[in-house]
Amino acid sequence: MSEVYAARRERLREQCTTGGSAAAVVSRPANVRYLAGAAPGGAVLLLGPRDDLLLCRSLPTGEPTEGRADEALRVQVLGSAGADAAVAAADLAAGQGADSLAVEEHHLTVARHRALASVAPRLRLADLGCAVEQLRLVKDDEEISCLRIAAEIADQALGELLESILVGRTERHLALELERRLVDHGADGPAFATSVGAGVNSGRGGHRPSDRRVEEGDFLSVCLGASYRGYRSEIGRTFVIGTTPADWQIELYDLVFAAQRAGREALAPGVEYREVDHAARSVLDAAGYADGLPPATGHGVGLEIDEDPQLAPGAMGKLDACVPVTVEPGVHLPGRGGVRIDDTLVVRPEADGGPELLTITTKELLAL
């Protein structure tokens, strides 16, 4: 793995040099982990004029939740007395003779940025922008393999839940049970706060589980994901509780399913992000559900659960092969409930069989 991290840092260093900075401080945790293998709390990576250094408050523990630091990388422990690793890194860069330092202005606060400037007043501070996020877009085989395992874990947790009695249990309990099962099956932890919405809460994106109990006749929407070695999957399904779905439920389900399929089928290298969104969204638009749709119908996943690209009407850019994304349109009818169907897929060329579906739980409308 060490060569992988070194190669990533080398690509970033080239970009920095092109941008006129001899050194950079990476502070956003997922970016630090991408380049250094681990991101213990408060750690930053200094991409120095001479060598690279991981600065952190305490030694990385190597646990799955924080990752294992690249063994070839020098680690400097600052002690836990509140030292700001980014400030320490700026001080070091200045000491190594750097005249300019690129920082992540979209992550550093104004106050931290000022502290950097004051510890190294002769250092010109530049903006690294989203350079590391851009490097993270296309995943390598190892990363995709972690995502595949993360998706399998979530499929297993969800499958087990479906075999249990659901009526009478609260959204909150179902969510906690799912999270326990994720860990049972080897997840570092949940990839994000598990969402369970029953009845009127079904189909709401990002719904926080409440004390609402599952009842006969409800739609039940579940959205969960596992984190495996830091990589985060996402799956969402909607079920109906009881033996016979109502007509409106079948119609709404079929509609959202058609939209989600259209989105999945649009995934291919070279396709614009917004074309994928449009493929899914236009199905819902045409059925009269234009209002109240979420701003994006999908997004990238990786070391963060919501990363680039955004599959949204205003998004600029084209998909590449090996970019993992979610496709997750949904419709929520206030006061009634709704449907949301969400998969994680990896963009692949047609020649390789088209998009690779990582979350394989059935999307038939199950009556539980």
Place this chain on the structure above:
Amino acid sequence: MSEVYAARRERLREQCTTGGSAAAVVSRPANVRYLAGAAPGGAVLLLGPRDDLLLCRSLPTGEPTEGRADEALRVQVLGSAGADAAVAAADLAAGQGADSLAVEEHHLTVARHRALASVAPRLRLADLGCAVEQLRLVKDDEEISCLRIAAEIADQALGELLESILVGRTERHLALELERRLVDHGADGPAFATSVGAGVNSGRGGHRPSDRRVEEGDFLSVCLGASYRGYRSEIGRTFVIGTTPADWQIELYDLVFAAQRAGREALAPGVEYREVDHAARSVLDAAGYADGLPPATGHGVGLEIDEDPQLAPGAMGKLDACVPVTVEPGVHLPGRGGVRIDDTLVVRPEADGGPELLTITTKELLAL
């Protein structure tokens, strides 16, 4: 409650006016919740020259996890298409004729700050600093009542765990079970990631639960807390597994207990933060454990689990009545394990009976 929020905003407005700013944007979520009752994702509070406004991407739902917005406060929904509420607030403040705007420079990123400046170029941006955090230090009766309930919930969850079989179970499972029980007893959720450390992992502050199973003869350290209406408690206890603790375990436990008691007994209005830390720390120092101690032996709790004041050697300031803090010294012996004992208490004057202990689970060394 509405008057409470209005009074808090009024105090902040007075400070802003004194500081020369007619308006302020509060963006740090706990600060927004303190002043507005709720902080839906991405929301900011505009303390305007004319009136106050909560700007958010979607309507507050009023669920316990996000709070219920002050009904007397005007709410503006920006839609979910990625609008930055802080930028929208700056635009509004400029439109209302404000010439300067105080912002939370310790929370806003450099990039957001620049976006604010560019949307309202004639607005002078000032620093609100930690003004809201300072207001939050001393809690009112309602806040302390929420903390008391949060502490009771954690006591209940912990009490139930102690009645179950522990040997053979993993740290990770015990942590998940505790979190489930917190929710069972009415918590919005865990106040922070529950820590369970067995054997060599015991006594480590902030230890992330691993797959280590509990064994006979282990120390078992547990640290958990409930969030109740947004207010977060913390309790930590260390137990011994099996019938007879070893001599070194009894000695270490007695020592940490003495340090923790010294810290608790030092709590009184007017006492310096660092005196409380010193009271606990010096007991451990004197026994030869000066190295490897955590930087603080306690901290404030409230809408955040780790807020001001810090009980640490370098901390400046004095305790007030009605400030809730933790007292949590611990010793970890690498390769062997350790002890950590953690309570949440409210500072009270002697005349009122001294510090009020919120977390009442026994601190005797229990053999389980």
